[in-house]
Amino acid sequence: MKVVKFGGSSVASAEQLVKVGDIIKEDDSRKFIVVSAPGKRTKEDIKITDLLIELGNTYIHKMDYKKVKQIILQRFNDIIENLALQLSLLDEIEESIDKGLIDLEYNLENIDCLKAIGEDSSAKILSAYLQKLGLNARYLNPKQAGIIVSNEPGNAHILPDSYKKIQTLREKEGIMVIPGFFGYTEEDELMTFSRGGSDITGSIIAAGVKASLYENFTDVDSVYKVNPTIVDNPKEIRTLTYKEMRELSYAGFSVFHDEALIPAFNAQIPVCIKNTNNPSKPGTMIVSEKKQDEKCVVGIASDIGFTSIYISKYLMNREVGFGRKLFQILEEEGVSFEHAPSGIDDMSIIIRESRLGSDKEEIILKRFKEELQPDQVDIHRDLAIVMVVGEGLVSTIGVAQKATTAFAEANVNIEMINQGSSEVSMMFGIKKEDLSKAVRSLYYHFFE
Incomplete structure (x- = not known):
């Protein structure tokens, strides 16, 4: 049936x-x-x-x-x-x-x-x-x-x-x-x-x-x-x-x-x-499952229309509740986020531009500054997301090296990388205008 x-x-x-x-x-x-x-x-x-x-x-x-x-x-x-x-x-x-x-x-x-x-x-x-x-x-x-x-x-x-x-x-x-x-x-x-x-x-x-x-x-x-x-x-x-x-x-x-x-x-x-x-x-x-392949990468996905809010605060990692307060602001303003790559003193929040109108953006930035007391808050618009996708990607040696080589040969600067949280994808943030040449280079390195 x-x-x-x-x-x-x-x-x-x-x-x-x-x-x-x-x-x-x-x-x-x-x-x-x-x-x-x-x-x-x-x-x-x-x-x-x-x-x-x-x-x-x-x-x-x-x-x-x-x-x-x-x-x-x-x-x-x-x-x-x-x-x-x-x-x-x-x-x-x-x-x-x-x-x-x-x-x-x-x-x-x-x-x-x-x-x-x-x-x-x-x-x-x-x-x-x-x-x-x-x-x-x-x-x-x-x-x-x-x-x-x-x-x-x-x-x-x-x-x-x-x-x-x-x-x-x-x-x-x-x-x-x-x-x-x-x-x-x-x-x-x-x-x-x-x-x-x-x-x-x-x-x-x-x-x-x-x-x-x-x-x-x-x-x-x-x-x-x-x-x-x-x-x-x-x-x-x-x-x-x-x-x-x-x-x-x-x-x-x-x-x-x-x-x-x-x-x-x-x-x-x-x-x-x-x-x-x-x-x-x-x-x-x-x-649901397939036989693992040593060439684990199955596809290169990409999309445009992203904005990144960068927040930096010294000793952020020691401040109990910092993340909760940050995401609570987004929740109260009715804005969902896509990714949140972070370091010990900084964090980037990736949001789809369609969910972040100019009025909403102004309110969120104001609340971040007032309620989180960060050292720095910046916003970066016109970002594209490129994802290298494949089961077993985390445990396969050389995938990240091949991807970063592809970006370098295409003369594309990587704005951010997010991998650890996913077993099947590696995410890169780049400028929107670099998307096509980055994707072509990745495709050549992984599939040609």
Whole structure:
């Protein structure tokens, strides 16, 4: 019994949905299907979820929202017409949009009901198309599926009791098409996961029904050893562990949501990433354990958009409670941190720029100076993070030497290094403008 998730590019058009139908038809063990909202058809296109968010914002600000609504309906109309499905589906989608706008009037802070319409509509369209192909398929709402989540708009988390309810789906006959990205609270309110959360839904369903495999179909043949926009034709990764994929997903590998592996990992469900446009390719398997290799490094991950706050205080290491006070300031200001490499008299706090607006930055720096009484506080913006990833990295001789040589040969200065806390990754902080040449040099030294 397999759970299969199709990403936004896989359901972006009628042509893509025909491919999805063929993939489902060829393997009758593909019983649970999770879908994203329609994604981009071309590079210039706009994702349906982005259009729904724009629709909500224009409605809230009393602008001309009807134009955006019409663009959304036209996208779905094109898919429905080209699949020769009943146009009553479009009426149902329009009713969902109108209801979402009414719900928004009652709670301007929560746009989740609108955001979820893309996935919900995809599931209804795909189930109708599979029925047209003669398959015993039906749409299953996340509430019916048993996906009960926390009351956190835009950042919901699955509740443990959900898995018992989801397990009962094993007893049902036929193919179940479930919209990804959202669930319902115990009070029956719709809540979405973080953006890209259809991967999370797929992983939750796979864990709940105790699937033999969770297949995640996207628009690439496999996970690559490095970002293909930086290095041409990089090598593919055939097998990864959950920990390796988690590190890669965190640092720029957008092929898989970085939170999505947790349910699959806990239930020990193997995951296979495959290409909707090339389904015969083996893809990349993600497993709990793999045979150790003397060339332990599997990939080079990278991402931009980081800020570092550097704090120095003489005898910091002897001051009981210094770290607690520092992190309490961040907690009280609602800012999470990414890394915190430290020495005996200094510490650097790495924060994503998206979580640190100018007002928040000013408040945190002021509180650090007043409450921690440091000798020095500096802020460094426009940082990039580069991660060398691989199981067994800590116990393999020469990895750090090879990495630092690669940076030196690329003439890139290392702003910071953080390794000791992770068994599967070594993190380097560099200037954003040096990212591409650093990654290329690392790839050459480890894989060429």
